[in-house]
Amino acid sequence: MSNKSNNNETQHAAGNGLLHRRSLLKASALGLAGGFLLPAKADWRSVPGAPQSTYGSPSKFADLRREQTIGHPFGPAAGSSSTPLQSLNGTITPNSLHFERHHAGIPNIDPAKHFLTLYGDVKTSLRFSYESLLAYPMESHKYFLECSGNSYRNTFPTAQNLTAGSLNGLISGAEWTGVPLHYLLDEAGLEKDANWIIAEGADASGHTRSIPLHRMLDGAMVALFQNGEPLRPAQGYPMRLFVPGCEGNISVKWLSALKAQKTPAYSREETSKYTDLLKDGTAEMFSLEMEVKSVITSPSGTMQLNRKGVYEISGMAWSGASAIRTVEVSADGGKSWATALLQSDNQPNALTRFRIPWQWTGQPSVLQSRAIDQKGNVQPTRDVALQRYSAGSFYHYNGIQSWQVSSDGMVKNVYV
Numbered sequence: 102m103s104n105k106s107n108n109n110e111t112q113h114a115a116g117n118g119l120l121h122r123r124s125l126l127k128a129s130a131l132g133l134a135g136g137f138l139l140p141a142k143a144d145w146r147s148v149p150g151a152p153q154s155t156y157g158s159p160s161k162f163a164d165l166r167r168e169q170t171i172g173h174p175f176g177p178a179a180g181s182s183s184t185p186l187q188s189l190n191g192t193i194t195p196n197s198l199h200f201e202r203h204h205a206g207i208p209n210i211d212p213a214k215h216f217l218t219l220y221g222d223v224k225t226s227l228r229f230s231y232e233s234l235l236a237y238p239m240e241s242h243k244y245f246l247e248c249s250g251n252s253y254r255n256t257f258p259t260a261q262n263l264t265a266g267s268l269n270g271l272i273s274g275a276e277w278t279g280v281p282l283h284y285l286l287d288e289a290g291l292e293k294d295a296n297w298i299i300a301e302g303a304d305a306s307g308h309t310r311s312i313p314l315h316r317m318l319d320g321a322m323v324a325l326f327q328n329g330e331p332l333r334p335a336q337g338y339p340m341r342l343f344v345p346g347c348e349g350n351i352s353v354k355w356l357s358a359l360k361a362q363k364t365p366a367y368s369r370e371e372t373s374k375y376t377d378l379l380k381d382g383t384a385e386m387f388s389l390e391m392e393v394k395s396v397i398t399s400p401s402g403t404m405q406l407n408r409k410g411v412y413e414i415s416g417m418a419w420s421g422a423s424a425i426r427t428v429e430v431s432a433d434g435g436k437s438w439a440t441a442l443l444q445s446d447n448q449p450n451a452l453t454r455f456r457i458p459w460q461w462t463g464q465p466s467v468l469q470s471r472a473i474d475q476k477g478n479v480q481p482t483r484d485v486a487l488q489r490y491s492a493g494s495f496y497h498y499n500g501i502q503s504w505q506v507s508s509d510g511m512v513k514n515v516y517v
């Protein structure tokens with residue numbers, strides 16, 4: 102089939118079945134030729150349903166589960182769970198499905214007994230209770246949060262046959278509401294050489310990270326609410342640091358202290374962990390910004406296409422450097438690319454949803470997405486992404502994800 106084939110039904114945007122946006126309109130409605138399809142005797146039409154509830158839960162027919170990664174053998178509380186990207190759409194992750202990563206489990210903190218101390222190279226040390234923070238002016242922003250270890254399995258030598266969520270789901274998107282950090286730092290009055298802020302959490306992991314002052318002044322907040330409700334314990338209740346665009350590890354949960362000082366602390370989490378070993382053997386430290394990346398969430402790994410016809414290819418793109426400018430999609434393993442439709446608020450450090458119709462006639466295909474941000478950063482291929490780091494490194498991997506669709510409709514992770 103030629104890329105330029107052009108009839109009323111389908112307008113090809115790139116090779117192997119990628120279509121222009123308008124092609125989807127006719128594609129998918131179920132025909133009514135066989136009669137009106139509503140099941141007349143369905144229970145829910147004749148018997149009253151369940152009563153209201155104090156806190157809602159999803160339909161039992163919707164399979165919504167975070168995928169679990171087992172913890173450290175000596176400390177099972179040190180684990181993670183990932184967002185089931187393939188089960189969701191849009192750009193907001195429900196709080197119950199936000200990915201989790203904790204190094205010593207989830208502390209059960211009584212906000213009345215929790216304080217945030219701001220000290221070090223400041224004119225006045227300050228102590229904030231949860232109540233006192235609620236009195237400050239707040240802001241709400243949609244931001245992604247991504248663990249720097251996200252997609253690490255795609256650095257393995259053989260492609261793992263897993264879902265989009267298992268492979269790439271250490272990322273979520275939420276509307277975060279909290280107190281911009283500059284209010285608190287202004288109030289304390291920073292000394293001239295206070296170029297770093299050391300953030301510490303109240304959990305049992307001794308989690309401590311050094312953050313350059315400019316990141317704290319530009320967008321960082323003490324987050325108190327997530328998608329409208331108080332933070333969940335797993336996300337840092339009663340308060341967490343949130344540093345937009347940066348590796349999740351510095352968004353310290355259960356935030357208990359901020360110390361201003363001249364130099365970084367060189368803590369465990371920024372020396373033995375969360376540094377990137379480069380090809381030449383040197384270690385790149387404080388590589389905090391998450392780079393431009395995208396992943397197709399549907400169709401994606403372990404799904405089965407059970408009919409031929411038009412599908413909407415859809416996924417998410419993000420960048421820690423800026424907003425997303427373009428997402429290109431390929432159905433032929435990167436030989437040709439078409440530009441997807443973007444649905445976003447065009448905000449930096451937020452998730453962007455992309456969509457493009459695709460005609461599947463049963464042909465074997467390799468689906469890929471490639472994100473480009475407003476600064477012109479282009480998501481690299483897997484090979485290029487791996488070249489930067491020494492063997493065995495796995496943080497900050499942002500290579501293109503490839504999903505192979507075989508002629509029987511099975512979708513799986515492949516390396517091309």
Ligand SMILES: Nc1nc2c(c(=O)[nH]1)N[C@H]1C(S)=C(S)[C@@H](COP(=O)(O)O)O[C@H]1N2
Nearest residue numbers: 200201202203204248302308336349350354
């Ligand atoms: N105090 C504390 N903060 C923490 C962690 C932790 O174990 N303890 N884990 C970090 C890591 S590695 C990540 S990726 C994010 C995960 O945030 P989430 O669980 O809300 O998704 O929190 C970070 N903040």
Ligand SMILES: [Mo]
Nearest residue numbers: 248249349350
């Ligand atoms: Mo992380």
